[in-house]
Amino acid sequence: MNILVTLAYDGTQYCGFQVQPNGTSVAALFQDALQAVLGARPDIKGCSRTDAGVHAAAFCLNFHYDLRMPVQKLPLALNQHLPDDVRVLAARPVPEEFHARYAAHTKTYRYRIRNCAVDSPFESRYMHRIPRRLDDAAMNAAAAHFVGTHDFVALCAAGSSAAAHGDTVRTITDCHVERYGDEVAISVTADGYLYNMVRILAGTLVQVGEGRLSPQDIPAILQSKNRKNAGPTLPAKGLILEQVHYDLE
Amino acid sequence: MNILVTLAYDGTQYCGFQVQPNGTSVAALFQDALQAVLGARPDIKGCSRTDAGVHAAAFCLNFHYDLRMPVQKLPLALNQHLPDDVRVLAARPVPEEFHARYAAHTKTYRYRIRNCAVDSPFESRYMHRIPRRLDDAAMNAAAAHFVGTHDFVALCAAGSSAAAHGDTVRTITDCHVERYGDEVAISVTADGYLYNMVRILAGTLVQVGEGRLSPQDIPAILQSKNRKNAGPTLPAKGLILEQVHYDLE
Numbered sequence: 001m002n003i004l005v006t007l008a009y010d011g012t013q014y015c016g017f018q019v020q021p022n023g024t025s026v027a028a029l030f031q032d033a034l035q036a037v038l039g040a041r042p043d044i045k046g047c048s049r050t051d052a053g054v055h056a057a058a059f060c061l062n063f064h065y066d067l068r069m070p071v072q073k074l075p076l077a078l079n080q081h082l083p084d085d086v087r088v089l090a091a092r093p094v095p096e097e098f099h100a101r102y103a104a105h106t107k108t109y110r111y112r113i114r115n116c117a118v119d120s121p122f123e124s125r126y127m128h129r130i131p132r133r134l135d136d137a138a139m140n141a142a143a144a145h146f147v148g149t150h151d152f153v154a155l156c157a158a159g160s161s162a163a164a165h166g167d168t169v170r171t172i173t174d175c176h177v178e179r180y181g182d183e184v185a186i187s188v189t190a191d192g193y194l195y196n197m198v199r200i201l202a203g204t205l206v207q208v209g210e211g212r213l214s215p216q217d218i219p220a221i222l223q224s225k226n227r228k229n230a231g232p233t234l235p236a237k238g239l240i241l242e243q244v245h246y247d248l249e
Numbered sequence: 250m251n252i253l254v255t256l257a258y259d260g261t262q263y264c265g266f267q268v269q270p271n272g273t274s275v276a277a278l279f280q281d282a283l284q285a286v287l288g289a290r291p292d293i294k295g296c297s298r299t300d301a302g303v304h305a306a307a308f309c310l311n312f313h314y315d316l317r318m319p320v321q322k323l324p325l326a327l328n329q330h331l332p333d334d335v336r337v338l339a340a341r342p343v344p345e346e347f348h349a350r351y352a353a354h355t356k357t358y359r360y361r362i363r364n365c366a367v368d369s370p371f372e373s374r375y376m377h378r379i380p381r382r383l384d385d386a387a388m389n390a391a392a393a394h395f396v397g398t399h400d401f402v403a404l405c406a407a408g409s410s411a412a413a414h415g416d417t418v419r420t421i422t423d424c425h426v427e428r429y430g431d432e433v434a435i436s437v438t439a440d441g442y443l444y445n446m447v448r449i450l451a452g453t454l455v456q457v458g459e460g461r462l463s464p465q466d467i468p469a470i471l472q473s474k475n476r477k478n479a480g481p482t483l484p485a486k487g488l489i490l491e492q493v494h495y496d497l498e
Contacts, residue, residue: 010370055371075367085370118324121259121334122304126371 001067003074004094004248005030007059010085012125012237017050017059026050026086030061033081033088037074038065047100047244048107051196053236055126058089060244062100094248106173108189108242111202111234116182127183128238134209136184140177142208143186145218146201147172152194153225155204157233160195168194177205184209187242196233203231250316252323253343253497254279256308259334260299261374261486266308267298275299275335279310282330282337286323287314296349296493297356300445302485304375307338309493311349343497355422357438357492360451360483365431376432377487383458385433389426391457392435394467395450396421401443402474404453406482409444417443426454433458436491445482452480 007030015023027044035041047060069077074091082088114120114127115134153168162168174189186202204221207213213221213231221229256279264272276293284290291312299305318326323340331337363369363376364383402417411417423438435451453470456462462470462480470478 008367008370079367084368084373087367087370089367118257118328118336118338119333121257121336122375124333 001071002062002064002094002096002098003067003071004060004062004092004098004100005074005078005088006090007056007061008087008089009056009059010125011050011053011055013085015052016054017046017048017056023052026056026059027061029082029086030078033078034063036081037077038067040065045100047104048193048241050241051199051236051239054239054241055237056241058243059241060100060104060246062094062098064096098246098248100244103246103248104244105247106189106191106245107193108174108187108245109193109198110240110242111186111188111198112238112240113184113186113202113206114182115179115184125237126240128235130184130206130209132210134184134206135211136177136179136209138211138215139184139186139205139209142205142213142215142218143175143177145215146175146188146222150222151225152197152222154221154227154230155197155200156194156227157196157200158227162194170194170197175201189245198239199233199236200227200230202238203234205231206234207231250320251311251313251343251345251347252316252320253309253311253341253347253349254323254327254337255339256305256310257336257338258305258308259374260302260304262334264301265299265303266295266305272301275305275308276310278331278335279327282327283312285330286326287316289314294349296353297442297490299490300448300485300488303488303490304486305490307492308490309349309353309495311343311347313345347495347497349493352495352497353493354496355438355440355494356442356490357423357436357494358442358447359489359491360435360437360447361487361489362433362435362451362455363431364428364433374486375489377484379433379455379458381459383433383455384460385426385428385458387460387464388433388435388454388458391454391462391464391467392424392426394464395424395437395471399471400474401446401471403470403476403479404446404449405443405476406445406449407476411443419443419446424450438494447488448482448485449476449479451487452483454480455483456480 042063075088112127114129149171172190296309324337361376363378398420421439
């Protein structure tokens with residue numbers, strides 16, 4: 001049986017999803033929970049890596065296993081062996097050939113900014129704070145310029161293997177900015193992401209929000225293919241994987 | 250100068266606002282911060298006590314002090330001496346006779362329920378989880394029966410001094426229930442509250458949501474003036490002081 005599992009996690013304490021030489025990964029915790037429940041450690045395929053400190057509202061992974069319990073009982077069983085900041089939300093059977101990474105046609109990330117002089121005691125681990133009032137309408141106008149199929153190498157951290165291989169064309173199907181009171185949220189949906197791409201895109205939009213760039217500067221930044229023309233890489237803690245989109249019934 | 254300060258805090262670690270013989274109170278932390286910034290420890294008046302573990306989005310307090318800095322600078326100065334889970338949001342001068350408790354004509358509390366089989370890794374400290382699907386429409390119909398001026402002794406924890414003095418009539422000006430996806434939120438606005446009143450009111454509404462009580466049972470529960478006829482006291486962690494209403498310009 002091929003099983004698709006949806007996880008939510010607070011990434012603050014973790015080195016990302018993928019197992020790393022140093023630091024605790026969400027994947028390792030999940031495999032420990034599988035070991036405790038199933039007595040086995042099947043290979044798991046994650047939908048993405050996620051950087052250290054990045055959060056997920058609905059991370060997807062799959063693994064093959066001859067399960068002897070109803071799949072619906074898996075979330076509660078696994079949650080008993082996971083820390084509070086990692087929760088299994090759902091588990092369901094999927095076709096044998098399904099792969100959590102390759103079957104994803106798009107993924108949606110959100111970058112959350114607290115646009116306020118003071119942190120929230122409830123959400124300071126999930127939002128990057130910028131005290132000065134941002135022009136969210138200008139940010140939203142700039143965001144529209146990212147939509148489409150482009151070479152996004154200007155938004156890729158130096159030293160990435162995708163950049164080394166010239167594999168830096170991606171398609172952003174949606175990018176928009178909304179304000180909810182003191183929160184400015186950047187939403188991006190794309191078929192794939194380069195290393196740190198959302199955090200650099202968010203840093204570039206913040207420069208628009210601060211009036212240091214105009215929305216019309218975005219096409220030239222992309223065309224320059226030069227990382228130095230884009231904005232800074234914002235901190236991991238404001239980033240959350242919101243949704244992974246599959247064609248599943 | 251009489252100064253009105255608005256605080257937000259995550260109450261998880263604290264014994265409530267008021268200084269208590271055992272446990273750390275938010276008031277003590279705030280006075281320590283005043284001591285660090287002003288070199289003095291003026292007497293502070295809080296808008297309410299709040300129980301151990303209860304949160305506040307906008308707790309109000311006031312104190313008299315001959316301030317030698319612009320009052321607008323007080324939040325940032327105090328926040329440097331407060332833990333991350335207690336934040337000063339604002340400070341402003343108010344008339345000399347203003348008292349944060351007696352000047353409040355109403356206060357709004359929210360009780361947040363996660364109506365889902367699995368906790369959220371982001372909000373498990375701020376929501377009480379009930380796995381079984383609640384009938385939020387029935388809860389909202391029941392909530393309307395609490396609105397008005399009533400003797401709320403049936404919703405008062407045993408051993409309260411208000412109950413001992415027969416001072417248990419309060420006016421609820423608004424009480425409603427809304428569902429936001431997996432969240433069911435109970436909002437109550439009243440001119441005053443008895444000990445554990447919102448948590449017992451919420452526990453009673455949950456019994457309606459579970460089909461164990463009907464909305465039409467609420468008037469009889471109030472009229473019985475018997476705590477045993479109301480629902481259980483829900484845990485503190487789901488409760489948050491949302492807003493304190495003053496007639497200030």
